[in-house]
Amino acid sequence: MTDTVAPAIAPQAVNDAQHFGTGGAKGKTGFAWAFFEWARNPYYVLIVIYIFAPYFAKEIIGADVRASGILDGLSPEEAQQTLNAKGQSAIAAVTKGAGLVAAFTAPFLGAALDRGGLRKPLLAIFLSIITCMSWMLWYAIPGEGGLGTTTVTIVLMVAYVCYTYSEVTHNSMLTVAGAQKSLPAISGLGLGLGNLAAALLMLSLVLMFTLPAMNQWPFSEPLFGLNTSKFEVQRLAGPLCAIFLAVFSMPFFLFAADGGTKGASWINAFRDGAKGVFKTIREAAHYMEMMKYLLARMLYADAMAAFLALGAVYVSLFLGWGILEMTVYAIFGSIWAFGGGLFGGWLDTKLGPKIALIIEIVVMVASLVLQLSITQETLFFGLVDNVLIWDGIIFQSLSDLVYLGSISIVAVTATASISSSRSMLVHLAPPGRSGEFFGLYAIAGTVTVWIGPMLVEFFTDTFNSQRIGMASIAMLFVIGVAVLTTVKMEKSG
Numbered sequence: 001m002t003d004t005v006a007p008a009i010a011p012q013a014v015n016d017a018q019h020f021g022t023g024g025a026k027g028k029t030g031f032a033w034a035f036f037e038w039a040r041n042p043y044y045v046l047i048v049i050y051i052f053a054p055y056f057a058k059e060i061i062g063a064d065v066r067a068s069g070i071l072d073g074l075s076p077e078e079a080q081q082t083l084n085a086k087g088q089s090a091i092a093a094v095t096k097g098a099g100l101v102a103a104f105t106a107p108f109l110g111a112a113l114d115r116g117g118l119r120k121p122l123l124a125i126f127l128s129i130i131t132c133m134s135w136m137l138w139y140a141i142p143g144e145g146g147l148g149t150t151t152v153t154i155v156l157m158v159a160y161v162c163y164t165y166s167e168v169t170h171n172s173m174l175t176v177a178g179a180q181k182s183l184p185a186i187s188g189l190g191l192g193l194g195n196l197a198a199a200l201l202m203l204s205l206v207l208m209f210t211l212p213a214m215n216q217w218p219f220s221e222p223l224f225g226l227n228t229s230k231f232e233v234q235r236l237a238g239p240l241c242a243i244f245l246a247v248f249s250m251p252f253f254l255f256a257a258d259g260g261t262k263g264a265s266w267i268n269a270f271r272d273g274a275k276g277v278f279k280t281i282r283e284a285a286h287y288m289e290m291m292k293y294l295l296a297r298m299l300y301a302d303a304m305a306a307f308l309a310l311g312a313v314y315v316s317l318f319l320g321w322g323i324l325e326m327t328v329y330a331i332f333g334s335i336w337a338f339g340g341g342l343f344g345g346w347l348d349t350k351l352g353p354k355i356a357l358i359i360e361i362v363v364m365v366a367s368l369v370l371q372l373s374i375t376q377e378t379l380f381f382g383l384v385d386n387v388l389i390w391d392g393i394i395f396q397s398l399s400d401l402v403y404l405g406s407i408s409i410v411a412v413t414a415t416a417s418i419s420s421s422r423s424m425l426v427h428l429a430p431p432g433r434s435g436e437f438f439g440l441y442a443i444a445g446t447v448t449v450w451i452g453p454m455l456v457e458f459f460t461d462t463f464n465s466q467r468i469g470m471a472s473i474a475m476l477f478v479i480g481v482a483v484l485t486t487v488k489m490e491k492s493g
Helices: 028-050 052-068 076-113 120-139 149-172 180-215 232-248 250-255 266-282 284-318 323-351 353-372 398-428 434-446 451-463 466-471 473-484
Strands: none
Touching: 028 052, 028 120, 028 149, 028 180, 028 232, 028 250, 028 284, 028 323, 052 076, 052 149, 052 232, 052 284, 076 149, 076 266, 076 451, 120 149, 120 232, 180 232, 180 323, 180 398, 232 250, 284 323, 284 353, 284 398, 284 434, 284 451, 284 466, 284 473, 323 353, 323 398, 353 398, 353 466, 353 473, 398 434, 451 466, 451 473, 466 473
16 A cells, blocks of 8 residues: 555555545545535634734723723733733634634534434535624624624624534545546645635725725725725625635535445434444554554644744734735735645645645744744844835835745745645545544644743743744644654555
8 A cells, every 4th residue: 555645454444446536636525525624714714814813802802801891000011911811812712713613513524424414404504604694794893783792702702603614524534526536636626726715805805995094096996885994894805705615615615525324313313323333443453553643633733733833923023014904814824835735735645644734844843943033123033134125015124025935934834734744644544434434633723722822822922922922832843743753654555
């Protein structure tokens, strides 16, 4: 067996043809599976990372904090520090709460997917909930004019959990999306398309609303009468993602291979699936390499999540980037992430998912070190003075441009690592149980999601340094890679 995305064959396994589809990334079923990411990924990029989450933390939580009176008597610096801490804590609470729910339920969903009926109807339910929750974000207004903070928090948590469920369901259908040898390319194409879609949506927001409001270009004012002073651009991201998801998920439902069993009982599937999960845990010794891999993923995925989510906050505060810089930053990263999905699929095919993962994580750590070497005054830990490069609207200094360039490396390797992680899971999963192990895979990506932010908060507060706080993420990366190197992969015979 080659070191590709093929599951490790158990003695009782039936023929591989029963577990894989036909065709490649350009085939009808393969492309339909990949195109699903085009529809869904913008929600994560726009809402969870770059646009709505920072808005929620800064403006909605900020309004609550100001109204509470706890800032009274504080200096401007102390007040801002308190506002930032409260905002970050609120986002961490959402992530932690949703992650815990997903952690305790996703494995049972994954196990049921291996035993149940058609998967598309179940996936449609998850997507419908995400769509409704996303639409409701338009009414998330600071103060008393819109949805209350608690309601917005619940909306975000429900959407986050359903997003995880949709990911488990979609991933469980990868093996039937195409031929065994084509699965890395299909997985990589999906991630690439997802990030490209997110980049295009954010570019639209910039051109139609942000730039007209700031610079009267390319229009004299924002389109459709949108009022940027009421944060309508940030709020619009919710309905925009909802419409995008509803419309562009249609090709998947029309053309993707389901992989489920028509007429099978979902009640029996969940009951038997629950038994299967507990059996899998009891039999963990028989899947030691899988367990080691999932532990490794738990560590490096948590590090990557913190790196990507808190990186936007870090650069905004540390380098003083404003809304336009942050939007361009997100678009730039998403464009490069498109290439990352394709690169991940190519690297998997050439080197195998394990070696590909190690390379991708090591490069991410190097990129983190590069970013931490940059300040508003110097670069490379003081070796090079920062200078003004041009008198443009944004990214005027050498520090700005070098940091922006480093984002391309992070985007490529982070996206590639997701593709490689999926491929390695399929490679290690026993035949016929990929959905079950994708449930455990989801746990490994969510159950410890709080560790990264906790480390950043602790080291930032202890040393009163944003740079040291962000540097703590490297510890998770290093430990994750160390565990990953111990995972044994079957070689071609």
